Amino acid sequence: MSTYLHRPRPDLIPGDPGPWSIVSFAREAQGAQLVGRGGRRRATAAALLSDSAPEIPLDRPGLDATLGLAGAGALRLVAFHREGARALYFEDGGAILRGIHTRVIRRWAMPNLDVGAPEYPEVDPAAALAAPSPPALLVEPVDGEVVAPGGRVSAAPVKHGRLFGVAFLRLPERTLVRFIGGASCAAWTEDGQTLAFGGDWGVIVAVPAEG
Secondary structure, three states: OOOOOOOOOOOOOOOOOOOOOEEEEEEOOOOOEEEEEHEOOOOOOEEEEOOOOOOOOOOOOOHHHHHHHHHHOEEEEEEEEEEOOOOEEEEEEOEEEEEEEOOEEEEEEOOOEOOOOOOOOOOOHHOOOOOOEEEHHHHOOOOOEEEOOOOEEEEEEEEEEEEEEEEEHHHHEEEEEEEEOOOOEEEOOOOOOOEEEEOEEEEEEEEEEEO
């Protein structure tokens, strides 16, 4: 089981608003000044904000913590980095998070996403990634779908019109547990207790809220 010690993050709001959310960058408080001393613009904090249920033609029971996986129940956001990823993979037993983006492979050391040296392959590694699927196809496994350890939950990138995000599905029923709007990808550690999700905006790491 993951036993990471996460340092406090002023650039991250840790709360989980529920099963239907969207990645956003929020002010620390209503009316907060976004320009700091010296006239430099303050960075806003990454967060998940509550959103309406997505238009996906599946049953939507929502969160179920009894599945025992990060993301199936309530989450606590614990780390954030602003370099983007369109695919994510944990390596070295969960010690390293690898991210693929246009023309670059990025690596971060867990648990706090400390930045490692990037690679710039001659062939664009993002070119081989599967495109997000239309929501109507989620009744069956789709390209780019990632199955969590234990096989009870999967994460599938979805795009159709203005709908864009990652759908988390309970298996084998293929019902909707969670949807994170604005995300492009997700990955779990081998024990399923740490979830990473990302997009062009960056990468967030989360753990079960009760953990």
